[in-house]
Amino acid sequence: MIRAIAILVGLGFTAAVVWAFGWGAAAVISQGYMVEPTAEHEFHQHPKAVSFSTDGPFGKWDLQQLQRGYQVYKEVCSACHSLEYVAFRDLVQLGYNEAEVKAAAAEWTVPSLDPVTGENTTRPGVPTDYFPSPHANAVMLAAAGNPPDLSLMTKARHDGSAYVYSLLTGYADQAGYKNEDGEVLLEEFPDAKTPTGLYFNPYFATLNFGMPPPLVVDGQVTYADGTEATIDQMAKDVSAFLIWTAEPTLVKQRQTGWWVLGFLIFATVLAWLAKKQVWAPVTPKRRKD
Amino acid sequence: MSFPWARQYEPKVAFMRYLDEKLPLPRLVYNATGAGYPVPRNLSYMWNFGSLAGFCLVLQIVTGIVLAMHYAPNGDIAFASTEHIMRDVNWGWLLRYAHANGASLFFVAIYLHIFRGFFYGSYKAPREMVWLLGVVIFLLLMATAFMGYVLPWGQMSFWASKVITGLFGAIPLVGEPLQIWLLGGYAPDNATLNRFFSLHYLLPFVIVGVVILHIWALHIPGSSNPTGVEVKGESDTVPFHPYYTAKDGFGLGVFLILYCVLTFFLPNALGHPDNYIPANPMATPAHIVPEWYFWPFYAILRAFTIDFILPAKLWGVLAMFSSILVWFFLPWLDKSPVRSGHFRPLFRKFFWFGLIPAMAVLFYCGGAPAEEPYVMLSQVATAYYFLHFLVILPLVSWFERPEPLPFSITEAVLGSDKKAVLQ
Numbered sequence: 144m145i146r147a148i149a150i151l152v153g154l155g156f157t158a159a160v161v162w163a164f165g166w167g168a169a170a171v172i173s174q175g176y177m178v179e180p181t182a183e184h185e186f187h188q189h190p191k192a193v194s195f196s197t198d199g200p201f202g203k204w205d206l207q208q209l210q211r212g213y214q215v216y217k218e219v220c221s222a223c224h225s226l227e228y229v230a231f232r233d234l235v236q237l238g239y240n241e242a243e244v245k246a247a248a249a250e251w252t253v254p255s256l257d258p259v260t261g262e263n264t265t266r267p268g269v270p271t272d273y274f275p276s277p278h279a280n281a282v283m284l285a286a287a288g289n290p291p292d293l294s295l296m297t298k299a300r301h302d303g304s305a306y307v308y309s310l311l312t313g314y315a316d317q318a319g320y321k322n323e324d325g326e327v328l329l330e331e332f333p334d335a336k337t338p339t340g341l342y343f344n345p346y347f348a349t350l351n352f353g354m355p356p357p358l359v360v361d362g363q364v365t366y367a368d369g370t371e372a373t374i375d376q377m378a379k380d381v382s383a384f385l386i387w388t389a390e391p392t393l394v395k396q397r398q399t400g401w402w403v404l405g406f407l408i409f410a411t412v413l414a415w416l417a418k419k420q421v422w423a424p425v426t427p428k429r430r431k432d
Numbered sequence: 433m434s435f436p437w438a439r440q441y442e443p444k445v446a447f448m449r450y451l452d453e454k455l456p457l458p459r460l461v462y463n464a465t466g467a468g469y470p471v472p473r474n475l476s477y478m479w480n481f482g483s484l485a486g487f488c489l490v491l492q493i494v495t496g497i498v499l500a501m502h503y504a505p506n507g508d509i510a511f512a513s514t515e516h517i518m519r520d521v522n523w524g525w526l527l528r529y530a531h532a533n534g535a536s537l538f539f540v541a542i543y544l545h546i547f548r549g550f551f552y553g554s555y556k557a558p559r560e561m562v563w564l565l566g567v568v569i570f571l572l573l574m575a576t577a578f579m580g581y582v583l584p585w586g587q588m589s590f591w592a593s594k595v596i597t598g599l600f601g602a603i604p605l606v607g608e609p610l611q612i613w614l615l616g617g618y619a620p621d622n623a624t625l626n627r628f629f630s631l632h633y634l635l636p637f638v639i640v641g642v643v644i645l646h647i648w649a650l651h652i653p654g655s656s657n658p659t660g661v662e663v664k665g666e667s668d669t670v671p672f673h674p675y676y677t678a679k680d681g682f683g684l685g686v687f688l689i690l691y692c693v694l695t696f697f698l699p700n701a702l703g704h705p706d707n708y709i710p711a712n713p714m715a716t717p718a719h720i721v722p723e724w725y726f727w728p729f730y731a732i733l734r735a736f737t738i739d740f741i742l743p744a745k746l747w748g749v750l751a752m753f754s755s756i757l758v759w760f761f762l763p764w765l766d767k768s769p770v771r772s773g774h775f776r777p778l779f780r781k782f783f784w785f786g787l788i789p790a791m792a793v794l795f796y797c798g799g800a801p802a803e804e805p806y807v808m809l810s811q812v813a814t815a816y817y818f819l820h821f822l823v824i825l826p827l828v829s830w831f832e833r834p835e836p837l838p839f840s841i842t843e844a845v846l847g848s849d850k851k852a853v854l855q
Contacts, residue, residue, distance in 0.1 A: 145764050146826040153822025156754065157815045159740040159747045164811035166738045167804065177804040200697050228515045291709075294515070298700060299708035348718065389708075392518075392525045399526070400696025407692055411685025414678070421678040425473060425670055427846050 182335035190305035206238035212384025225276035228294040232270040309346040311378035317343035437666040470669035472657035480683035481545035488538035495531040505629035507622035510585035529699040539725035553771030558653040560763040565646040576635040579628040586707030660771030668841035727798025731810040768829035778832040
């Protein structure tokens with residue numbers, strides 16, 4: 144009885160899903176394509192291949208690069224983007240000493256209350272402060288086009304560090320833009336023209352990016368360590384800096400991991416030998432045929 | 433209950449004799465997972481995953497309790513408190529990554545444990561109750577994992593809670609009020625987060641309770657084994673300790689190496705980047721997908737795209753829940769007296785060339801965008817999934833001619849059994 148009911152139920156589900164399959168297949172055949180070709184589908188680019196010192200299980204921070212990246216954030220990105228989860232005290236990890244961190248914090252202005260009147264005011268930052276937002280409130284943030292917080296950006300996108308680098312260096316002239324198949328975007332999709340106020344960037348999911356190109360000329364910042372500040376270099380440095388802001392314990396995680404892994408391999412070998420010895424009396428000896 | 437030749441607990445120290453009189457807890461442990469539990473001598477490494485799942489449960493409870501000391505279940509600060517754990521709590525990153533990847537490893541262990549049961553007919557008499565309790569554990573685990581994923585209150589947390597509670601909205605008549613009742617509002621919000629946190633803390637202890645029942649029910653008939661032939665005598669078994677504690681110990685080592693690689697070197701590989709974006713009810717992610725361990729069931733949910741007598745959404749919800757509920761009926765659907773797939777030629781073919789590929793397709797399509805060809809593929813696989821459990825399994829047990837079974841476990845291991853000769 145239970146099997147008769149089960150077979151009926153099973154055939155019911157099968158009928159419903161085969162019915163759906165039939166309609167789906169009919170739609171595919173009548174349309175002649177699986178997924179409707181769109182400008183985003185045909186012209187969106189995956190992030191460029193770019194390497195960082197933190198790549199791979201033995202990766203290490205390049206402190207010089209992180210300091211340069213911090214400078215790019217401070218002088219360029221921070222005009223619009225906050226860094227909500229990072230505190231000035233964290234800058235110690237970039238190789239600055241305590242006095243340098245204090246000085247760096249003091250270069251920022253953070254919101255405060257007047258200790259006498261209680262009115263809103265500002266004061267220079269101290270190491271325990273977090274990076275201040277360039278927007279005083281949510282309405283001002285929205286008015287600026289909702290620039291996202293950058294603290295976790297490299298973890299909040301697929302292949303995040305390469306994605307940030309690609310966006311920063313990926314702005315292109317839309318007129319005559321071709322993909323790797325040689326198709327011209329505006330010939331294939333004349334409606335895909337980037338509207339005013341947006342910027343064509345094939346590394347952005349919709350191809351039309353709200354952020355104006357932030358890195359526009361070589362030498363936009365002057366690096367203290369003498370590195371030539373090309374657009375490519377600045378983009379790479381700030382991406383490296385954002386790897387650090389998103390995962391400040393990254394290198395420590397791997398270093399710990401190697402110790403744990405070493406111990407586990409050792410313990411597992413011991414466990415294997417113990418298992419072999421315990422089982423020896425009841426394991427039949429293999430006959431040599 | 434146990435086999436008559438099971439070793440008896442004999443406390444050697446005065447204190448243990450005293451304890452045995454007043455509270456025979458050591459005796460209970462001795463009989464449950466010690467030398468007092470005789471186990472078939474031929475278990476393969478596929479029998480490791482029960483104890484590994486138990487290990488994961490303990491690990492999740494321990495890491496979870498410490499995480500809860502630092503986490504704040506409030507919609508305004510939940511995301512920030514997760515970042516506080518990652519950045520400011522000593523070894524907080526380790527706790528959180530160990531907990532998140534521990535959930536994944538828990539599902540790896542439990543899926544292998546379940547599919548071991550499918551292949552070797554572990555659900556058959558006399559172990560139906562073990563199986564039923566196991567399915568209950570799996571359902572509780574899914575609920576717990578889902579609610580845990582909501583807690584960081586990232587974009588995927590928020591939208592997953594919206595989609596999953598939305599499933600209840602598909603139920604006729606009571607659907608909408610039920611959904612509002614579950615969420616504590618019209619959309620996921622602080623009330624939802626708070627109740628999910630409360631339940632996420634509670635359910636693991638319910639799981640512990642059902643796990644105890646699961647192991648208790650297992651000890652009545654004793655463990656199954658790869659031949660599916662029941663234990664006939666002492667030569668068929670070895671004491672759990674030291675034989676299987678040693679074997680489980682080695683298995684645990686291998687499992688922990690995999691766990692360590694994930695936690696320390698690829699901690700976010702199994703997660704979704706969108707969950708590092710704070711929850712935003714105004715911005716829907718491009719592709720809402722659950723965690724990988726729900727992908728097969730998510731694919732079944734999305735396979736029903738067209739109304740067929742009932743609304744498509746209701747079909748999807750019914751099918752998704754039924755896809756697990758059918759497991760409850762397995763002991764009565766598969767009536768073949770032979771347990772092990774090794775001796776069932778027809779069943780074996782449907783298992784390896786039907787069920788496993790269908791599950792693989794559902795798994796892949798559940799994580800893919802809801803577009804062709806993934807929808808059509810998951811429709812074919814969904815059809816096979818239901819046919820397999822509800823139609824093929826009952827029919828196969830009629831038509832199939834099983835291969836000859838060994839006389840006993842001893843014969844299967846040693847090539848001969850003296851008792852078999854005597855008979």
